[in-house]
Amino acid sequence: xxxxxxTPKHLITATGQRVxxxxxxxxxxxxxxxxxxSLDQGLQFLIHYYNGEERAKGNILERFSxxxxxxxxxxxxxxxxxxxxxxxxxxxxxxxxxxxxxxGELFFGEGSRLTVL
Amino acid sequence: xxxxxxxPQNLTAQEGEFITINCxxxxxxxALHWLQQHPGGGIVSLFMLSSGKKxxxxxxxxxxxxxxxxxxxxxxxxxxxxxxYICAVPPSGGxxxxxxxxxxxxxxxxx
Numbered sequence: 001x002x003x004x005x006x007t008p009k010h011l012i013t014a015t016g017q018r019v020x021x022x023x024x025x026x027x028x029x030x031x032x033x034x035x036x037x038s039l040d041q042g043l044q045f046l047i048h049y050y051n052g053e054e055r056a057k058g059n060i061l062e063r064f065s066x067x068x069x070x071x072x073x074x075x076x077x078x079x080x081x082x083x084x085x086x087x088x089x090x091x092x093x094x095x096x097x098x099x100x101x102x103x104g105e106l107f108f109g110e111g112s113r114l115t116v117l
Numbered sequence: 118x119x120x121x122x123x124x125p126q127n128l129t130a131q132e133g134e135f136i137t138i139n140c141x142x143x144x145x146x147x148a149l150h151w152l153q154q155h156p157g158g159g160i161v162s163l164f165m166l167s168s169g170k171k172x173x174x175x176x177x178x179x180x181x182x183x184x185x186x187x188x189x190x191x192x193x194x195x196x197x198x199x200x201x202y203i204c205a206v207p208p209s210g211g212x213x214x215x216x217x218x219x220x221x222x223x224x225x226x227x228x
Contacts, residue, residue, distance in 0.1 A: 043218035108160040
């Protein structure tokens with residue numbers, strides 16, 4: 001058990017809909033990272049939050065947004081869903097600030113499997 | 118962007134064999150991650166290393182910063198080691214955000 005909790009574990013929805021994925025980081029961890037894993041693209045970094053502030057963006061679509069709340073849990077919002085958004089969405093937490101120093105050890109959640117029909 | 122190449126893509130071996138998975142990257146980095154993804158999908162961080170060698174049980178990870186290459190070794194492999202092994206590196210310039218992931222090595226250990 002990594003200590004990182006993601007909900008829901010599975011989600012099936014239709015094109016055009018909006019969903020919210022939730023991540024509770026490991027106790028004490030200030031950083032939350034979101035990743036998308038699809039069959040054709042593999043694992044891709046989406047976005048990183050540190051202590052409530054956005055730190056870095058990766059290949060995150062404009063239809064997607066995220067935030068980190070004062071209690072440090074994070075939510076990833078996916079809107080106007082398309083078939084290609086079907087994927088596993090992981091969050092990971094880490095306690096180290098990431099700027100120009102190495103990322104700290106990452107603790108991954110079990111992932112949320114999104115299926116868009 | 119750092120390019121990451123893993124080899125082999127697929128590996129099937131017999132229980133007890135010594136396993137080596139390789140990872141090469143294009144731009145100098147400060148640290149590299151090895152991850153394990155179980156058949157059910159969960160990801161576990163195995164190692165984060167910036168130099169030399171690290172060992173955890175039957176798993177050994179090495180890195181050569183000058184050659185931009187890392188290897189993951191499994192000694193006395195067991196069927197429970199069957200998983201996808203993924204290496205990940207930070208972007209060029211040493212920044213820590215936004216890991217780039219290899220495509221993974223699908224390892225099957227047969228009893």
